[in-house]
Amino acid sequence: MTASYDTPEVIDRRQGPYGEVVLRRHGALLQIIANGCFLMDTSDGRSERLLMDAAHDALDGRPEPDVLIGGLGVGFSLAHAAADRRWGRITVVERERAIIDWHRDGPLASLSAPALADPRTGIVERDLVEYVNETSDTFDALCLDIDNGPDWTVTEGNAGLYGESGLASCARVLRPGGVLAVWSAQPSPEFEGTLRNAGFRRVRTEVIPVARGVPDVVHLAVRPG
Template identity: 80%
Template sequence: MDRHDGPHGEVVLRQYGDTLQIIANGCFLMDTSDGRSERRLVDAAREALDLRERPEASAVPRPRARPAVLIGGLGVGFSLAHAAADARWGRITVVERERAIIGWHHDGPLAPLTAEALADPRTEIVESDLVAFVNETSDTFDALCLDIDNGPDWTVTEGNDSLYTPAGLASCARVLRPGGVLAVWSARPSPEFEGTLWNAGFQRVRTEEIPVARGVPDVVHLAVRPG
């Protein structure tokens, strides 16, 4: 349907039957066939925040501001649309480095999937490389939902590898407020990455499997920045 050569290589939008697929440098990223694990990425982060915010039985509940979420990767828009459909989220910031993908959502074939979310005043789309963004921004968030690769062990470009190292995870922690949640989507579990999360100082590290129609379950790696 469309093809662009950008600073990070080739990005293609392809149609297969009723399904739209995004391919980057020949590597399949995601498609519109399912989306349950991308939605679960957002819900798992929200549930982890709910546990943090649950008051003690003897305490008097205090009103809290709605949490801000940073979504790394726009893709076909499942995570964004799902977050925007949840009134419990406050500010929703999406970082996407591919201008072509952003364009497909604004006035292209992917627009029907995210038009309502993009019109939501809580939503902001930032055209930036997420690796650079978490190192440079002065903003902070309650949750970071990371979905820019096929997982910590299967990155789209070599430059993304650094994000899953202790130094990269320290940058992720830097943009999280105390008690903030990091949720990382992956096409397969990575026990080694769990260890890296612990070694980077995160707490309550766990991995949740999400059954999908295409076979091997996707997973969400979850971790909490210490309060």
């Protein structure tokens, strides 16, 4: 039986170490659901493009900066970064094996295949919180899109990333003058304050216009030189 446009069709459902992750098709769209929480779909990509572009612009012309992207999602951030020859090394940290598989040889491959084939691209299968706490690698930009924002995390363990100790770990993987960019489904003045308290400078929020409702935003902050 063929699902109607109004009935999402489950393409794959997996139980992983962080809970259930589901890939659905809803009409022409592909959607990722984690633990019953809608994460993202393939409808647009404006906010992911802004996430990458705003981070690059905040680097003030640094040549071939290396970027760490937190969360593979539907691949918009990675695809946009790989299409921009100004970026140097592009590292994506994704904790869900299912999402990586959907990009490598599944329904999301059509969005990300050129980016995954780019020699600058590397995929790390790991929890981002663990990665920023333990890696010895450093980057010029850290772009986070693993939750619906600092105030609406997908799993409870992610919440600490947006506090002062978690932001200290983010600063540790950033080179001096490096940029932290955080996507959010809504503005968070409290998070702006936490960024400043954690020692970041040039803290600001860029708004992504939407047709109706609360706009998406990208929170930006710079590690002091």
